[in-house]
Amino acid sequence: MEEPLIPVVPMSHTAHIRSHRKPRRSASxxxxxxxxxxxxxxxxxxxxxxxxxxxxxxxxxxxxxxxxxxxxxxxxxxxxxxxxxxxxxxxxxxxxxxxxxxxxxxxxxxxxxxxxxxxxxxxxxxxxxAAAEAAATRSSERTTLSASASASASTGVSAPASGSVGTVIAFLKAQVGDAYVMGATGPNAWDCSSLVQAAFRQVGVDLPRVSQDQSMQGTDIPLSSIQVGDILYWGGKGSAYHVGVYIGNGQYLDAANPSKGVVIQDLSGYPASGAVRVL
Missing domain, CATH: 1.20.5 (Single alpha-helices involved in coiled-coils or other helix-helix interfaces)
Structure with a gap:
């Protein structure tokens, strides 16, 4: 067999100089x-x-x-x-x-x-x-006044008046003899409605001024059941032309006319048309 050729590597031109040789690496x-x-x-x-x-x-x-x-x-x-x-x-x-x-x-x-x-x-x-008590009192007063009026008529002696109804009656009687003048309101001359208005004003009752309106006040009372202090009117209710106040014993007090003035009269001579009670 032929031995393989080993290539020849040319040496560096500086290889013969020791300082230019590369140091060999050791295994370690x-x-x-x-x-x-x-x-x-x-x-x-x-x-x-x-x-x-x-x-x-x-x-x-x-x-x-x-x-x-x-x-x-x-x-x-x-x-x-x-x-x-x-x-x-x-x-x-x-x-x-x-x-x-x-x-x-x-x-x-x-x-x-x-x-x-x-x-x-x-x-x-x-x-x-209070109204019931006042009504009872007024009824009693009217009864008393009516009895007194009857006694006065028989004996000729005036009976004393008491209470609210009595105050009204006493005021009216005090005006007897005053003159009647249409539209007059006292103190010495009256017409029918102004006299009634003034009488009830004495006890705090404020009535309208004219007869027609006064006939519309209070409670209607049959003429057969009238008592002292009831307002009587002549003519139709709401269209009355004359008013007066019943004072007992078949009599009423009113400002009659210019010839009579304020007088007390018998209902039998001039019957009323109706009655109202305000007390």
């Missing part, structure tokens, strides 16, 4: 450098792995964000629901408070009205009793 140096290189590579591998891990962290956090965000959203929704419920509760409580306040005001108003009605009813009852 190569090993050391290999170890160092291995260590560096290991370090780089670790660093690379660490960097990869560090680079992966944001990805991991990003993947977890939806879970965290979902939890926060749930908490926010729960808080909003709680806030809304609290607001609804406050609104409901406010409505209840307003309703209670309105009910209290209404109850207070009803109570005040009930008290007013009770007071009005009480006053009306008192007025009714």
């Amino acid at each position: 140096t190569i090993a050391m450098r290999a170890g160092v290189a291995g260590g560096v590579l290991s370090t780089l591998a670790v660093a690379g792995a660490s960097g990869a891990a560090n680079a992966a962290e944001p990805v991991t956090q990003t993947l977890e964000l939806p879970t965290l965000t979902g939890d926060v959203a749930a908490q926010v929704a729960q808080s909003a629901a709680a806030t809304q419920q609290a607001a609804a509760n406050y609104e409901l409580q406010a409505e209840r408070d307003a309703a209670a306040s309105a009910a209290a005001k209404e109850a207070k108003k009803d109570l005040a009205e009930a008290k007013q009605k009770a007071e009005a009813k009480k006053k009306a009852e008192e007025a009714r009793r």
Whole structure:
């Protein structure tokens, strides 16, 4: 066999100079450098792995964000629901408070009205009793006056008058003899209606001025049931042309006419058309 040819590498022209020769690497140096290189590579591998891990962290956090965000959203929704419920509760409580306040005001108003009605009813009852008592008193006075008038007619002695009806009769009798003047209102001259008006004014009864209106006052009384103090009228009710006052014993007192003046007359001579009672 032929031996392989070994190529001949020409030497550098400086190879014979020692200072220009490249030092040969020993095995230990190569090993050391290999170890160092291995260590560096290991370090780089670790660093690379660490960097990869560090680079992966944001990805991991990003993947977890939806879970965290979902939890926060749930908490926010729960808080909003709680806030809304609290607001609804406050609104409901406010409505209840307003309703209670309105009910209290209404109850207070009803109570005040009930008290007013009770007071009005009480006053009306008192007025009714007073009116009944006054009516009984007037009836008694009329009876007394009628009896006294009858006694006076038989004996010729004037009987004293008392009470409200008596005051009216006493005033009328005090005017007997005064003149009759149409439209006159006293104190020394009268017409029929002004004399009746003035007489009842003595006891606080305010009658209209003219005969027609005076015939519309008070309560209608049948002529068969007239009593002392009743107002007599001649003509139609509401259109009367003359008035006077019954004084008992079939007599009445009036401002008759210009020729008679204020006089006492018998009903039998000039019967009245009707009567009203204001006392």
